[in-house]
Amino acid sequence: MSVTAPLGFRAAGIAAGIKSGDARDLALVVNDGPSRAAAGVFTSNRVKAAPVLWSQQVLAGGRVRAVVLNSGGANACTGPLGFQDTHATAEKVAEALQESAGEIAVCSTGLIGERLPMDALLDGVDVATSQISRDGGLAAADAIRTTDTVSKISFRRGEGGYMVGGMAKGAGMLAPGLATMLCVITTDADVPAEHLDTALREATRVTFDRLDADGCMSTNDTVLLLASGASGVTPDLAEFGQVVRAVCADLARQLLVDAEGATKAIAIEVIGAASEEDAVVVGRAVSRSNLLKCAIYGEDPNWGRVLSAVGTTDAVFEADRLNVAINGVWICRGGAAGDDRSKVDLRPRDVTITVDLSAGPHTATIHTTDLTAAYVHENSAYSS
Amino acid sequence: MSVTAPLGFRAAGIAAGIKSGDARDLALVVNDGPSRAAAGVFTSNRVKAAPVLWSQQVLAGGRVRAVVLNSGGANACTGPLGFQDTHATAEKVAEALQESAGEIAVCSTGLIGERLPMDALLDGVDVATSQISRDGGLAAADAIRTTDTVSKISFRRGEGGYMVGGMAKGAGMLAPGLATMLCVITTDADVPAEHLDTALREATRVTFDRLDADGCMSTNDTVLLLASGASGVTPDLAEFGQVVRAVCADLARQLLVDAEGATKAIAIEVIGAASEEDAVVVGRAVSRSNLLKCAIYGEDPNWGRVLSAVGTTDAVFEADRLNVAINGVWICRGGAAGDDRSKVDLRPRDVTITVDLSAGPHTATIHTTDLTAAYVHENSAYSS
Structure with a gap:
C-alpha cells in the first residue's frame, strides 16, 4: 500500500535503465487532491545534492503536485549541469501532468559525483506517468531501493478514518554510499502546509533523527509529507501528529532492521x-x-x-x-x-x-x- | 636510547606479571637532575583514569622526580579504590627513591574497568628501581607496549649540544582498547617548568593532536616532558620548541605507521x-x-x-x-x-x-x- 494507501494518491515504479540491469529505478507519486499541501525536511549537510536544492525551493511554496524519485545516482556534487538535470526532470513531469514544475519535488539516491543518464531518466518519466495508478505504491517503494534488501512501507489509520501511508529507502543509514534516506509520506487528511510542517518536524526529530548508524551525513536525505485532503477528514492536530510519528517510527525501525553488514x-x-x-x-x-x-x-x-x-x-x-x-x-x-x-x-x-x-x-x-x-x-x- | 639519551636520566623496563605471560609490563624513568622541571598534557576526556587524575596533581607542581608506567591495565573507571592503587604505586616508587610521592607521575594503559594486580605491580617497582640504568631506555619503551608491534623511540640533539629523547606507545591511535597514547620525553637542557609547558603544548597541538585514527578519545592519554638540566645548556626557547616538536612529530609518525589493522x-x-x-x-x-x-x-x-x-x-x-x-x-x-x-x-x-x-x-x-x-x-x- 505504502504511499497509495491514502485516498487521492497514485504512484508508479518502473525500470528506466538508470541502474544497470532490469531493476526498478524510477518512482513517481502524484497527489490528485483536492489539496496539495506539503512539507519537507532535508539533510543538514551543507553539501546538498541538486534535487535537495530544487525540492527545498518547491517546498517553500507549501504545495506539491508530484514527487519523482530515482535510484542509481545521487546527482550530488554535479555542479550547475546537475542542477539543470534536476530542473529538466521536474519540467518533464510537469509537462506530462500539465502542471507547473514549481510543484514537482525531485529526490535522487545513489553514487555521488556523477551525472544522471538523462535520456533514460526522461524516457522513464514518460513510462511512469503512463503507469501511475492507485495500486502503484509497492512498485514505487521498490524503485527507490539501492542496497536495501526489502522495501520499507507503512500505513496507519487515524481517528475519523483518514489514512497516513509512507515509503522509505536507506539500508539502515549504514551500508550504501552515504546511506541516503529518502521517505515520502502521504495522507488523505485535510491539513494545511503549516501544520504538516509542524507534524513532520516533530516526528522526524524523534524517529529518523535518532538513527545514527555510522555518523555519516548524506547529501541527499529528504523526508516529504503530502496531504490530498481526499478523505474529507480534518484531524485533531495532536492526534494527526501522533499518527505521522507512528509511521515515521515504523519506517525508521525498518531501516535499522535492514542494515546490511550489521549483526546487532x-x-x-x-x-x-x-x-x-x-x-x-x-x-x-x-x-x-x-x-x-x-x-x-x-x-x-x-x-x-x-x-x-x-x-x-x-x-x-x-x-x-x-x-x-x-x-x-x-x-x-x-x-x-x-x-x-x-x-x-x-x-x-x-x-x-x-x-x-x-x-x-x-x-x-x-x-x-x-x-x-x-x-x-x-x-x-x-x-x- | 629513548628517554635515556639525554644526560641525567635512568630507566628500566621489567616483567612484573601484570600482563599474562613473560612480556615486560612495568617501566620506570628517573630524573637525577640537577633540575626536576616538568610539564604534562593529558586526555581531554571527562572520564579520566586514576593515574591521569594523580599525575595532573603532580604536574601542577611543575616538578617530577620519576615516572612509573604500566601496561596490562588502564586503571580507569575503577573508583576510589583505583585511585588508592595509583597513590600506593607512587608511594612505593617514592619510598624506593627516598623522595616525596608528590613528585612521582604515574601512567597506565590497558583494559578499562578492572583493578590492577597490586601485589605484582608493587613487587615490580622494587625490581625496576634496582635495575634503573643509563641504558634502560629501550627496555622502558618496550615495557609500555600493548598491541604495539614495535617500540617507538626518538631523539634529537639541539644547538649547544643538549639532547631531547622520547618514548611512546599506542598502536596508531587505532587498534587497541581505546588506543591510549602514553609518551615520556626527556631533555638534559636546563628549561624551567613554565617554558617546558609552552613547548610541550605547542608541539602536541600540531603532532599528536592531529592524529585521528578512529575518533575515539582515551581515558588515559598522557604526554610528559621532563628536564634534568644535566647538559648545562640553557637553550633558546624557540629552538628548543622546534626540537621538542621534531621528537613529537617523529613519535606520532611511528604511532601511525604501527596502526594495526590499517593498510593505509x-x-x-x-x-x-x-x-x-x-x-x-x-x-x-x-x-x-x-x-x-x-x-x-x-x-x-x-x-x-x-x-x-x-x-x-x-x-x-x-x-x-x-x-x-x-x-x-x-x-x-x-x-x-x-x-x-x-x-x-x-x-x-x-x-x-x-x-x-x-x-x-x-x-x-x-x-x-x-x-x-x-x-x-x-x-x-x-x-x-
Whole structure:
C-alpha cells in the first residue's frame, strides 16, 4: 500500500535503465487532491545534492503536485549541469501532468559525483506517468531501493478514518554510499502546509533523527509529507501528529532492521539526563564509538568504551555517578565495575545499552548498529 | 636510547606479571637532575583514569622526580579504590627513591574497568628501581607496549649540544582498547617548568593532536616532558620548541605507521582555509568518515565521501568552490567531478587527500588510517 494507501494518491515504479540491469529505478507519486499541501525536511549537510536544492525551493511554496524519485545516482556534487538535470526532470513531469514544475519535488539516491543518464531518466518519466495508478505504491517503494534488501512501507489509520501511508529507502543509514534516506509520506487528511510542517518536524526529530548508524551525513536525505485532503477528514492536530510519528517510527525501525553488514540492532537508552538535549548528545556520542560498536559485534560487554564515549561530551554528569547496563545487567555502577559482566547475554540481535547520567529526569534513545567486517567490505567495494 | 639519551636520566623496563605471560609490563624513568622541571598534557576526556587524575596533581607542581608506567591495565573507571592503587604505586616508587610521592607521575594503559594486580605491580617497582640504568631506555619503551608491534623511540640533539629523547606507545591511535597514547620525553637542557609547558603544548597541538585514527578519545592519554638540566645548556626557547616538536612529530609518525589493522596511512591536507581552526575542523571531519576510510581501504578514490564530510562542518566554504585531490590528482573541481578518477593510484600505503576550501590562506594536516576488516576483528576480540 505504502504511499497509495491514502485516498487521492497514485504512484508508479518502473525500470528506466538508470541502474544497470532490469531493476526498478524510477518512482513517481502524484497527489490528485483536492489539496496539495506539503512539507519537507532535508539533510543538514551543507553539501546538498541538486534535487535537495530544487525540492527545498518547491517546498517553500507549501504545495506539491508530484514527487519523482530515482535510484542509481545521487546527482550530488554535479555542479550547475546537475542542477539543470534536476530542473529538466521536474519540467518533464510537469509537462506530462500539465502542471507547473514549481510543484514537482525531485529526490535522487545513489553514487555521488556523477551525472544522471538523462535520456533514460526522461524516457522513464514518460513510462511512469503512463503507469501511475492507485495500486502503484509497492512498485514505487521498490524503485527507490539501492542496497536495501526489502522495501520499507507503512500505513496507519487515524481517528475519523483518514489514512497516513509512507515509503522509505536507506539500508539502515549504514551500508550504501552515504546511506541516503529518502521517505515520502502521504495522507488523505485535510491539513494545511503549516501544520504538516509542524507534524513532520516533530516526528522526524524523534524517529529518523535518532538513527545514527555510522555518523555519516548524506547529501541527499529528504523526508516529504503530502496531504490530498481526499478523505474529507480534518484531524485533531495532536492526534494527526501522533499518527505521522507512528509511521515515521515504523519506517525508521525498518531501516535499522535492514542494515546490511550489521549483526546487532543497538538501542542506546540514556536516562537520568539534565535535559533531553544532553540525553541525545550522549546517546549520539556512544552510538558513534567505533570501538564500542566493534565490541558489541564481538559480543563483548565492554562498558569502559561506553564511559569513554560519554566523557567526550559536555553533558551534565559526574564521572563517579555514571551507571551503565547492557541488556539489563548493571555492569557499571558509580563509574566503576558493577555486576558480573559474565551475566550479560549479548547473543540476541537486539541489544540495549542503558546509560544513567544521574543528573536529572530526561531521557532519549538513539538507535545504531554494530561495526562489522561486512560493513567494511560493502563500503570499500561500493563504487568500484 | 629513548628517554635515556639525554644526560641525567635512568630507566628500566621489567616483567612484573601484570600482563599474562613473560612480556615486560612495568617501566620506570628517573630524573637525577640537577633540575626536576616538568610539564604534562593529558586526555581531554571527562572520564579520566586514576593515574591521569594523580599525575595532573603532580604536574601542577611543575616538578617530577620519576615516572612509573604500566601496561596490562588502564586503571580507569575503577573508583576510589583505583585511585588508592595509583597513590600506593607512587608511594612505593617514592619510598624506593627516598623522595616525596608528590613528585612521582604515574601512567597506565590497558583494559578499562578492572583493578590492577597490586601485589605484582608493587613487587615490580622494587625490581625496576634496582635495575634503573643509563641504558634502560629501550627496555622502558618496550615495557609500555600493548598491541604495539614495535617500540617507538626518538631523539634529537639541539644547538649547544643538549639532547631531547622520547618514548611512546599506542598502536596508531587505532587498534587497541581505546588506543591510549602514553609518551615520556626527556631533555638534559636546563628549561624551567613554565617554558617546558609552552613547548610541550605547542608541539602536541600540531603532532599528536592531529592524529585521528578512529575518533575515539582515551581515558588515559598522557604526554610528559621532563628536564634534568644535566647538559648545562640553557637553550633558546624557540629552538628548543622546534626540537621538542621534531621528537613529537617523529613519535606520532611511528604511532601511525604501527596502526594495526590499517593498510593505509592517510594524510588529510586541508588548504585554502579561512583559519587554521577551520582547517583542523575540516580535516578532523574527513578523517572520521567511516565511509571514506572504507573507500580508501578499497582503493576507491571516492571524493563524494570527502565532500559530504566537509559539508557537516561549519567552516567557511562554498560548496561549489571545493576542490579535492587524491594523491595529486584533482578529481573534484568546483564541487563537481574534475580530472579522470582512473588516474588516481591508490596502491601505495601512503595516501594524501588534499581538500581546498578556496576560502583563505590557512592550512592543517590531520593524519588517519583506513578502516579495515582487521580493525573490526582486533577491536571485537580485545577484552574477551
